Amino acid sequence: MHPGSAIGIFGGGQLGRMLAVAARVMGYRTISLGPAVDCPASQVTDFHIAAAYDDLGAAEELAERSDVVTYEFENVDAAAIERIAELKPVFPSPSVLRVCQDREIEKSTMRELGIGVPEFRVVRSVREAVEAVGEIGAPVVMKTTRWGYDGKGQSVVRDDGEAASAFDGLGGTEDAPVIVEGFVDFEMEVSVVCARNLDGEMRTFPVSENVHVEGILDTSIVPARCSDEMKAEAERVAMRIAEGLDVVGLIAVEMFVTRDGEVLVNELAPRPHNSGHYTIEGCETSQFEQLARIMLGMPMGDVGLRSPTVMVNLLGDVWEATDGSPDWAAVLGIERAHLHLYGKSGYRVGRKMGHITITGETAEEALAVAVAAREAAACA
Ligand SMILES: Nc1ncnc2c1ncn2[C@@H]1O[C@H](COP(=O)(O)OP(=O)(O)O)[C@@H](O)[C@H]1O
Ligand SMILES: [Mg+2]
Known part of the structure; x- marks a missing residue:
């Protein structure tokens, strides 16, 4: 599809915003759908449909106005996406979305593909929860199978005696199962964004080392500070998943x-992933541009790293610390600091409001500068 074609984006958040920016640079049009009139995506798309995510009429309108459609978050009733897929191509397909929406299906699919996952049980009652914690052995992490994000919908159980209250606290029932997962004493967390096109050709963005704080991504460091063998293995796992699920578009794989x-x-x-935001300045082609290229049937771009790059998230905490006015001049006064703000109207502790990317000579150096840049923003 040629410039002038329209990419439909189901979702109004920052991922939609950054996808729209990348598509617009190449001359494509974008249409977004999300509940708010003013949202991160609507500020840059050519047209925004302000409607609830379960509004099937609005979903149809998005399909009618677009040549090809994607979704920018997965905590959404799949029915609307399936309706769109009846009208226009949707990438990745709704069947991929269904797997990623449900931790039970996701984990069993990994097992079928022969890919390692933490030890887990799916439980549907307090009795099963207590049994599972006994079998796996505390500490464990309990997670709702659906609707979780940024560490929400999970709790760490450090003692057998907490199993019952944790299950209840997560709203666990027969119909709302809970995953009990062994707590992984990991060396590091990494992620890989894998791009795959309609011909099955794949490209993996450089492995990112990720640090989470209270379940929310805090920092991404690239190159990841692990061995080349580990990186190759992480990329191999991501490609196996992309192929196994027949992904057309992007799939981000978080790993321990x-x-x-x-x-x-x-x-x-x-979809594009927070841990892939570093690709905007760090790689020859960003994750967003890559998705646009794939959706439009264009050749994929080079995923090579231009230089070591570190991304730090800006949560509402930075606004909270400065009575709503972080010191952006201090950030922009730092050479090689790239400021991204998502245009969200209200801040809240823990809410993703933006990020800072630093390119550097080494990952260590970029990391030190990135941390200093964020601290500078938060100094009232
Ligand atoms: N089994 C586990 N062992 C150790 N840490 C975990 C485990 N599960 C989750 N975490 C921590 O919590 C973070 C968020 O969990 P995740 O399952 O990715 O949920 P979310 O959908 O909220 O991102 C992870 O990135 C990791 O730091
Ligand atoms: Mg996660």
């Missing part, structure tokens, strides 16, 4: 690297 050098898959996202 254990202290014995094993790679275990934590979770999947069928």
Whole structure:
């Protein structure tokens, strides 16, 4: 499809915003759909449909106005996406979305593909929860099978006695099962964004080392500070998943690297990923541009790293610390600091509001500068 074609984006958040920016640079049009009139995506797309995510009429309108459609978050009722897929091509396909929406399906699919995951049980009652914690052995992490994000919908159980209250606390029932997962004493967390096109050709962006704080991504460091063998293994796992699920578009794979050098898959996202934001300045082609190229049937771009790059997230905490006015001049006064703000109207502790990317000579140097840049923003 040629410039002038329209990419439909189901979702109004920052991933949609950054996809729209990348598509617009290449001369494509973008249409977004999300509940708010003013949202990160609507500020840059050519047209925005302000409607609830379960509004099938609005979903149809998005399909009618677009040549090809994607979704920018997966915590959405799949019915609307399936309706769109009846009208226009949707990438990745709704079947990929269904796997990634449900931790039970996701983990069993990994097992079928022969890919390592943390030890887990799916439980549907307090009795099963207590049994599973006994079998796996505390500490464990309990997670709702659906609707979790940024560490929400999970709790760490450090003692057998907490199993029942944790299950209840997560709203576990027969119909709302909970995953009980062994707590992985990992060496590091890494992720790989794998791009795959309609011909099955694949390209993996450089492995990112990720640090989470309270379940929310805090920092991505590239190149990841692990062995080349570990990186190759992480990329191999991501490609196996992309192929196994027949992904057309992007799939982000979050992984734990254990202290014995094993790679275990934590979770999947069928879309651009926070840990891939570094690609905007760090790689020859960003994850967003790559998705646009694939959706439009164009050749994929080079995923090579231009230089070591570190990304730090800006959560609402930075606004909270400065009564709503972080010191952006201090950030922009730092050479090689790239500021991204998502245009969200209200800040809240833990809410993703933007990020800072630093390119450097080495990952260590970029990391030190990135941390200093964020601290500078938060100094009232
Ligand atoms: N089994 C586990 N062992 C150790 N840490 C975990 C485990 N599961 C999750 N975590 C920590 O919590 C973070 C968020 O969990 P994740 O399952 O990725 O949920 P979310 O959908 O909220 O990102 C992970 O990146 C990791 O730091
Ligand atoms: Mg995660």
